[in-house]
Amino acid sequence: MSRFDGKVGLITGAASGIGKEIAIRFAAEGGIPIIADLNLETATATAEEIRATGADAFAVAMNVTDEAQVEKGTDDVIAKYGKIDILVSNAGIQIVKPLVDFPFADWKKLLSIHLDGAFLTTRACLKHMYAANYGRVVYMGSVHSKEASKLKAPYVTAKHGLIGLAKVLAKEGAEHNVTANVVCPGFVRTPLVDKQIPEQAEALGITEDEVIKNVMLKDTVDGQFTTIDDVADAVLFFAGAKNNALTGQSLVVSHGWFMQ
């Protein structure tokens, strides 16, 4: 028996980076990952890559800020598999700009993807989890759920907010055997971070190497990036929680950048 045999896990933002690795690792341990992402082609390509290993996987088009798409995507999963055991709310973006002239539209866009997306996907999955008396919800937080950095006002605000959402769900979900936890990675080399390096260099007036060394990895214990594999380990740990003993928690995976 593998840890996630027959479990159905909806993973948002699973066509790229951290979400994709979580889907691959979940499938390798017997789970059926639902690859939910903006673009059906890239989601389907990821699902096909996983199916090529002999595992099952299913792709759904889901903009997590769109209530109708979230409801339809989860309905499609229920129609196919009859349940959703695990939700990994992972879809996210980054926009870096100084607070003093942060465009309101960018503020709202970022908060919507991280917070509305977490809320809408949670609500859509919860009714099925409550009916089944089982659910494991994992939110993708960040060291920025605990710590601030310059230029990241909405991101830091949203990532702190996810901890509040997880704590409420931990309390409300307990009687239905639904747990909620947050994984908080340090910097991971994904498209989201690769895009930020030149942007931060320009905003801070330093080189890209200096952004990596003196901004991103400055406070780690070993100058190393966190890997997608490190993050998947922590997510699957929470996704496999046996009971409510492990709920309402947040776990930082950051090479010691942030210590509790």
Ligand code: NAD
């Ligand atoms: P990524 O850019 O590689 O992947 C993000 C995925 O989310 C993409 O596939 C994208 O299409 C999808 N997405 C974006 N907006 C969406 C929407 N509205 N609806 C559905 N899907 C959408 O980024 P990543 O680094 O893998 O980030 C994944 C999560 O990890 C994010 O929540 C991010 O904030 C968090 N995180 C990343 C890092 C890091 O250093 N990379 C660190 C801490 C936390």
